[in-house]
Amino acid sequence: MIIQARAFFAGRDADPGRRLLVYGAIATSAIALALFAYYASVVDRFPWEERISTGVQSWRSSWLDTFMKAVSMLGNVGIAGAVVVATSAWLVLRGGRSEGAFILYAALSGYVISFGLKELVGRPRPPQSLVQVITETDGYSFPSANVMHYVVFFGILAIVSMGMKPRFPMRVTYAAAVLTLMAIGLSRIYLGAHWFGDVVA
Numbered sequence: 001m002i003i004q005a006r007a008f009f010a011g012r013d014a015d016p017g018r019r020l021l022v023y024g025a026i027a028t029s030a031i032a033l034a035l036f037a038y039y040a041s042v043v044d045r046f047p048w049e050e051r052i053s054t055g056v057q058s059w060r061s062s063w064l065d066t067f068m069k070a071v072s073m074l075g076n077v078g079i080a081g082a083v084v085v086a087t088s089a090w091l092v093l094r095g096g097r098s099e100g101a102f103i104l105y106a107a108l109s110g111y112v113i114s115f116g117l118k119e120l121v122g123r124p125r126p127p128q129s130l131v132q133v134i135t136e137t138d139g140y141s142f143p144s145a146n147v148m149h150y151v152v153f154f155g156i157l158a159i160v161s162m163g164m165k166p167r168f169p170m171r172v173t174y175a176a177a178v179l180t181l182m183a184i185g186l187s188r189i190y191l192g193a194h195w196f197g198d199v200v201a
Contacts, residue, residue, distance in 0.1 A: 022159065033117075033143075036201045040142045041121040045130075049195040053131045056189050064190070065134060072135065072187040074180070075146025081107075084153060091160070099160050103153070110152035114145040126192050133192035143201040144194045147185045154181065 039046075073079060084107040091100035123142035126133065154177040185199035 033201055036197065037117055037121050037142065040123050040197060040201070044124055045126070045195050046197055049197055050130055052196040053126060053189055053192070056186065057132050057192070059190070060132070068187040068190045069135065071183045072146065072191055072193070075144075075149060075184055075188075080146075080149050080153075087153075087157070096160070103156050103160075106152050106156045107149065110149055111145070114143060114148045117143055118145070123195075123198070126195055128192075131192045135191040135193055137193045141194055142198045144185065144188050144198045146188060147181065147199050148201075150177075150181055150184060 074083075084103060088100040088103045091097075091103065118140040121140065121142045123140055125137060125139075125141040157177070158174065188194040188199055189196055
């Protein structure tokens with residue numbers, strides 16, 4: 001696993017199609033995010049976002065409030081940072097010093113980009129007059145830093161785990177990553193901290 005990841009980062013990957021796919025996905029995502037950010041800076045919310053928020057919040061119950069708050073806590077700087085550091089340390093102990101360092105670099109870059117976009121776009125968070133704000137959050141709304149952090153984190157892990165054998169654990173890991181991202185994104189809408197567009201971005 002470490003050897004294949006190192007070959008990818010060093011440009012020695014035997015499958016140039018895979019490299020092209022990864023870089024193409026990165027470029028496409030960056031362009032899509034830039035367009036989304038522009039439209040989010042023009043309007044406080046899209047017409048369909050309020051309907052989505054009220055629909056998600058119609059599920060409210062005391063146990064679901066507790067569950068969504070717990071899921072959302074995964075995005076707190078302390079917890080998210082601890083996950084990144086622990087993963088980086090694990091990779092270093094397995095002989096992947098460059099991969100461990102890259103995960104730290106990517107996570108920090110994601111945080112800086114997220115903060116920069118929030119300040120640049122300046123989109124207000126959902127107001128109490130339109131949605132139920134269960135968790136008060138400071139700062140601007142776009143994009144969701146919680147979701148963006150884990151998109152970056154799991155994306156780098158996906159690259160690092162390319163070619164890992166057996167494939168079944170790798171696929172289970174990918175499925176768990178997708179479910180975690182969906183749960184965190186849903187929790188941010190449920191708690192009234194973000195609009196749907198902030199999460200999708």
